[in-house]
Amino acid sequence: MSVMNLVSYEDALASYDPVMGLEVHVELGTKTKMFCGCSTELGAEPNSQTCPTCLGLPGSLPVVNAVGVESAVKIGLALNCEIAEWCRFARKNYFYPDMPKNFQTSQYDEPIAFNGYLDVQLEDGSTFRVEIERAHMEEDTGKSSHVGGATGRIHGATHSLLDYNRAGIPLIEIVTKPIVGAGERAPEVAKAYVAELRELIKSLGVSEARMDKGQMRCDVNLSLRPHGTETFGTRSETKNVNSLRSVERAARFEIQRHATVLTDGGTIVQETRHFHEDDGTTTSGRIKDNAEDYRYFPEPDLVPVAPSREWVEELRAALPELPRVRRARLQAEWGLSDKDMQSVLNAGAVEPIQETIAAGAPADQARKWWMGELARRANETGTELAEQPITPAQVARVTALVAEGKLNDKLARQVIEAVLAGEGEPDEVVEKRGLAVVSDDSALGAAVDQAIAENEAVAAKIRDGKVAAVGALVGAVMKATRGQADAARVKDLILERLGAEGQ
Amino acid sequence: MTELIRFTAAETAGAIAKGEVSAVEVAQAHLDRIEAVDKKVNAFLHVDTEGALAAARAVDEKRAKGEELGPLAGVPLALKDVFTTKGIPTTCGSKMLEGWIPPYDATLTTRLKDAGVVILGKTNMDEFAMGSSTENSAYGPTGNPWDLTRIPGGSGGGSAAALAAFEAPLAIGTDTGGSIRQPGAVTGTVGVKPTYGSVSRYGLVAFSSSLDQGGPCARTVLDAALLHEAIAGHDPLDSTSIDAPVPAVVEAAKMRDVRGMRIGVVKEFAGEGYQTGVMQRFDESVELLRELGAEVVEVSCPSFTLALPAYYLIAPSECSSNLARFDAMRYGLRVGDDGSRSAEEVTALTREAGFGDEVKRRIILGTYALSSGYYDAYYGSAQKVRTLISRDFDSAFAGVDVLVSPTTPTTAFPIGERADDPMAMYLADLCTIPSNLAGNAAMSLPVGLAPEDNLPVGLQIIAPAMADDRLYRVGGAVEAALNDKWGHTLLEEVPAL
Numbered sequence A: 001m002s003v004m005n006l007v008s009y010e011d012a013l014a015s016y017d018p019v020m021g022l023e024v025h026v027e028l029g030t031k032t033k034m035f036c037g038c039s040t041e042l043g044a045e046p047n048s049q050t051c052p053t054c055l056g057l058p059g060s061l062p063v064v065n066a067v068g069v070e071s072a073v074k075i076g077l078a079l080n081c082e083i084a085e086w087c088r089f090a091r092k093n094y095f096y097p098d099m100p101k102n103f104q105t106s107q108y109d110e111p112i113a114f115n116g117y118l119d120v121q122l123e124d125g126s127t128f129r130v131e132i133e134r135a136h137m138e139e140d141t142g143k144s145s146h147v148g149g150a151t152g153r154i155h156g157a158t159h160s161l162l163d164y165n166r167a168g169i170p171l172i173e174i175v176t177k178p179i180v181g182a183g184e185r186a187p188e189v190a191k192a193y194v195a196e197l198r199e200l201i202k203s204l205g206v207s208e209a210r211m212d213k214g215q216m217r218c219d220v221n222l223s224l225r226p227h228g229t230e231t232f233g234t235r236s237e238t239k240n241v242n243s244l245r246s247v248e249r250a251a252r253f254e255i256q257r258h259a260t261v262l263t264d265g266g267t268i269v270q271e272t273r274h275f276h277e278d279d280g281t282t283t284s285g286r287i288k289d290n291a292e293d294y295r296y297f298p299e300p301d302l303v304p305v306a307p308s309r310e311w312v313e314e315l316r317a318a319l320p321e322l323p324r325v326r327r328a329r330l331q332a333e334w335g336l337s338d339k340d341m342q343s344v345l346n347a348g349a350v351e352p353i354q355e356t357i358a359a360g361a362p363a364d365q366a367r368k369w370w371m372g373e374l375a376r377r378a379n380e381t382g383t384e385l386a387e388q389p390i391t392p393a394q395v396a397r398v399t400a401l402v403a404e405g406k407l408n409d410k411l412a413r414q415v416i417e418a419v420l421a422g423e424g425e426p427d428e429v430v431e432k433r434g435l436a437v438v439s440d441d442s443a444l445g446a447a448v449d450q451a452i453a454e455n456e457a458v459a460a461k462i463r464d465g466k467v468a469a470v471g472a473l474v475g476a477v478m479k480a481t482r483g484q485a486d487a488a489r490v491k492d493l494i495l496e497r498l499g500a501e502g503q
Numbered sequence B: 001m002t003e004l005i006r007f008t009a010a011e012t013a014g015a016i017a018k019g020e021v022s023a024v025e026v027a028q029a030h031l032d033r034i035e036a037v038d039k040k041v042n043a044f045l046h047v048d049t050e051g052a053l054a055a056a057r058a059v060d061e062k063r064a065k066g067e068e069l070g071p072l073a074g075v076p077l078a079l080k081d082v083f084t085t086k087g088i089p090t091t092c093g094s095k096m097l098e099g100w101i102p103p104y105d106a107t108l109t110t111r112l113k114d115a116g117v118v119i120l121g122k123t124n125m126d127e128f129a130m131g132s133s134t135e136n137s138a139y140g141p142t143g144n145p146w147d148l149t150r151i152p153g154g155s156g157g158g159s160a161a162a163l164a165a166f167e168a169p170l171a172i173g174t175d176t177g178g179s180i181r182q183p184g185a186v187t188g189t190v191g192v193k194p195t196y197g198s199v200s201r202y203g204l205v206a207f208s209s210s211l212d213q214g215g216p217c218a219r220t221v222l223d224a225a226l227l228h229e230a231i232a233g234h235d236p237l238d239s240t241s242i243d244a245p246v247p248a249v250v251e252a253a254k255m256r257d258v259r260g261m262r263i264g265v266v267k268e269f270a271g272e273g274y275q276t277g278v279m280q281r282f283d284e285s286v287e288l289l290r291e292l293g294a295e296v297v298e299v300s301c302p303s304f305t306l307a308l309p310a311y312y313l314i315a316p317s318e319c320s321s322n323l324a325r326f327d328a329m330r331y332g333l334r335v336g337d338d339g340s341r342s343a344e345e346v347t348a349l350t351r352e353a354g355f356g357d358e359v360k361r362r363i364i365l366g367t368y369a370l371s372s373g374y375y376d377a378y379y380g381s382a383q384k385v386r387t388l389i390s391r392d393f394d395s396a397f398a399g400v401d402v403l404v405s406p407t408t409p410t411t412a413f414p415i416g417e418r419a420d421d422p423m424a425m426y427l428a429d430l431c432t433i434p435s436n437l438a439g440n441a442a443m444s445l446p447v448g449l450a451p452e453d454n455l456p457v458g459l460q461i462i463a464p465a466m467a468d469d470r471l472y473r474v475g476g477a478v479e480a481a482l483n484d485k486w487g488h489t490l491l492e493e494v495p496a497l
């Protein structure tokens, strides 16, 4: 279906009410895999981090990674879930070459955490509560790459290569209850939910949750129902959407696509779909008919997991400050209005600002740079603020140079641009470009004298006590020195020469 | 040298420790015996001559240096081909794994090696341990040394036959529904299924994970106890392994005293389908126990009649999942990979060619039983029966120390007789299955020959979980009394091969 033929987003929402379900997989940052002692380090030689267990060799057995369970409980608690007193792993049976045992060790009807919620903040500052159905533990599969075809997909490939380094890496799957009532904001809610979840996971220290590295992957399930009806429509499952922006786009596209099909009197097929980053569309994947049956049953090779209440309470008490609470604290510390804080959030500037402050910058300065110059640049290039090629430490150094009087605002801007352009550290840029503020009185003296001589009328006003007029002379000096003068010092010198000091 | 192969394991270890014989001589005697008779018996799928002699030499060297030897150092053993052995083929009796050389040792294999046990080779079995006759092996049936035209039981027929043919004094089996005990019964040897979780399953190629249990096979109760002690104990690599001390089985085997013990006869294991000679020897054993000073009572375990159908839902369900990994992708057989077929097609062709009929039958049964819409009625109900059976055991053990029954309703049947009748085959495990479902401990002990066919009869003794020592106490006492009565051991009556 081409984008051209789609019902517009507004028309889709005029007739239908979207219902969403979000399934997020998070790879835990444990040192070892979920059921064996193999390393989880990324980027190793294919199949170098494997053993009989994660290769599913005959006779091998799994042993549960205690840190994995602890991480799952922490995530459950942070999501306001109940933690199971007793739960089991289950086998999800299906054949696929990247799954060494041809079953995935997962959890079925006894998840470790269930019945929770996550409050997410939307761009207008309002809060939307996303109900959590469950969070459960499972293992990742291996990775197949298909060789010989044009697209890298299995279709047309001559052979496939399998890397089992990822097989057995612990995953937590977090499943929402159906998200209803978001209306036109459904895509925004989806994005805000995934963003909030990512912050939460990071704050717990259980995963880096890098979507670009596949450490966090989102499936967007979406259906439409005509306004005023209760029954959910048939859903599509858009798999492995790998950035916040894509989550929003995928939801939006699916709303339009469903509406288009339904408006034409067609029926939605229950299927998985692939999202395409390039044009924001989805295409059909695998049909999910009722014949698909995973034949779940309790994993007989593992004993039940029974987190004691004492331990759960210990973990609850030791939870770090969660993102929402932290944001409220930072807003207070930075002295921002709700509106300003919301802008900071929308720009994704909390972390950069926080880190810049931690590197020694004053709060207002840190915010000024990230929300001004850098946010503008991120917008223009369509990139994430945090991904700009400048570090919080570098921004902090620039603010320090300003505070020391070595740079003025204009020069600081040039330094930032140079750092972004890859010209090196702020100090190197100042050195190489000769950008330091001129505050040497003898060097400035001539410029000041010249400015007074060329603006005698203004000088006379100042001599008469109209000190406010000094700006015009300062401007002239700055112009003459191409902005490299220390403006404060220039002002002092002018007043001194005109005998107006102290006024 | 003929004498050496007739030694018990305890005698062999003693003779080696005293220097009366070297471990290499012992190993060679058994390798010679295998060479001489195994063409007829077909107990071994793979004989590791070099490995066995090297292990024996290591024991001799240890002794020469004056180092202490364990109680089984230098004793040869036949290992069921379902445990992985690093560098040595492991086939599970299946074409699917023909030629597969595991890169790792099962925990049990490691423990045997650490104990100085000399592993002679890997023994024949029903494919993936599914069967009661060893006829389901992809490598041909094993003969029963008492009558080579009869089955040696199964699935561990190779291990039991190796003992009865004096090819090894010790063997390892696995018991999922009776695969140690039933072969023990029909070959006149001792077979023990330890408490579930007491012998590590790490490296035991799974048939039914919640039922499988490795255990000792031997010609005497004491030998079985020595082997039990060597292989049992907690293993962190097996999550279902019990972290508790192993019961004092060797001490119990030596007690030879059952005075004051309360013994329950399971009422349900008698009647139609039980061979007259089997019941006769069983009744005599019960009488003997009474004479030895035990108190015998009859107990009823009504749920046991549901054990067989429950077993044939649980075991196939688990097996359908456990055997899914044999997909031709990473190891074992690969059929039809000619560059034109998809991975899916190659997997299908390989499974078609690599699995035998009984394995396919159980995979299909299990796949069906786990299907959505049928799960509750089949797998779910079977799990409930499992609970009922455990309760029957609990209430029985509230009043008695051990339960006894015939191990199997009949003596060894002729090869081929039940091959086309799975139900008749399944009945061979009627009395043994309840202990697998409940996870407790059980032993089969030879108690004579059935008068009508002169074939061995086994007495099954069942003890509560982690009370394995009671099996050895009762077994040791009965064995000693019978040997006294006969003036020799039962296996001395095995015909020459």
Ligand SMILES: [Zn+2]
Pocket (backbone or CB within 6 Å): A033, A036, A037, A038, A049, A050, A051, A052, A053, A054, A055, A168
């Ligand atoms: Zn591993």
